[in-house]
Amino acid sequence: MLDFYGEEGRKTATLRVIEYERQLDIDARMRARYRVARGRVTRFIVQLEVLVESKWRPVVRYDTSHRFAHRDLYRKHGRPVKSDLKMSFEEALTYALDDLRENWEIHKSEFLGE
Incomplete structure (x- = not known):
């Protein structure tokens, strides 16, 4: 946990960065990184990748890089398609983690054209 202090050593905010990688199969993994400040998610990225x-290669990425929660859906050939999730960062992070845990095989097959 990273703590930030004010001028006189008073605690002004607490920032936690959580980061992990989960191997789903020999050729598939999920990576997640998110920041929580004062109990609120302030940024996140959750990405499914396959080995090609x-x-x-990224297959599906959920993130907040444009200051809103969205999903980038990749195809093997072509540009990613961006979708606004229209959720709070907390809801979107939970949705992203659940989606990739439950549907990674479907996303992988669609990406590979199987």
Whole structure:
């Protein structure tokens, strides 16, 4: 946990960064990183990746990089399609983690065109 203090050593905010990688299969993994400040999610990225020709490629990414919660859906050839989740960061993070835990095989198959 990272703590930030004011001028006189008073605690002004607490920031936690949680980061992990979960191997789902020999050629599939989920990576997550999120920041929580004062009990609120302030940023996150949750990404499903598959190994294609010895390179990890993004399949689905949920993040807050444009200051709103959204999903980028990748295809093997072509540009990603962005969808606004229209949820709070907390709701979107939970949704993203649940989706990739439960549906990673479907996302992988669609990405690979199987």
